[in-house]
Amino acid sequence: MPGLSREEIAAYFRAQRAVVYRWALFLCRNREDARELVQDVFVRMLRRPPERGSSVATVVAWLRTTTQRLAMDRWRSAGRRPAAGHLSEAPAAAEAGVDPDEGARLRRALGRLSGRQRLILLARVCDELSFPQIADELGISVSSAKTHYLRGLDALRARLGDDKQRRVS
DSSP, X not given: OXXXXXXXXXXXXXXXXXXXXXXXXXXXXXXXXXXXXXXXHHHHHHHSOOBTTOOHHHHHHHHHHHHHHHHHHHHHHHTSOOOTTOSOOHXXXXXXXXXXXXXXXXXXXXXXXOHHHHHHHHHHHTSOOOHHXXXXXXXXXXXXXXXXXXXXXXXXXXXXXXOOOOOOO
């Protein structure tokens, strides 16, 4: 089956650019790198588009996964992950009541999760997707999405030193 047309890709770019930028900014921790990553994601989409007739959820999952993979490729080619605190978002963090050092700790802890756990946690927390939406997006069962989410939370708690054993859903 042929891939999406240039017009369809342009429509996805207009509709999803801000979301992809938010993911890229979280992963890159630098506004310029995030903008470049967004461009790379949509260039990749032009070169190897998802199949025509794919659902919006499938294309969004493709965008999310491609953003993460391209960010990881950049880290590998640089020989390291971006430095914690590289993103100059201290004013935004302060306005949100978040300690910039705590934000850096959280990013490091998230970076140590498996790719699937990180994707599911970000989809659930940042994008406020339900478990059925996440499962549909990733092509897994709802129970598997919940399991990865809970294991990711447990790993975060362990890495952040939070010994409260309550479950967040």
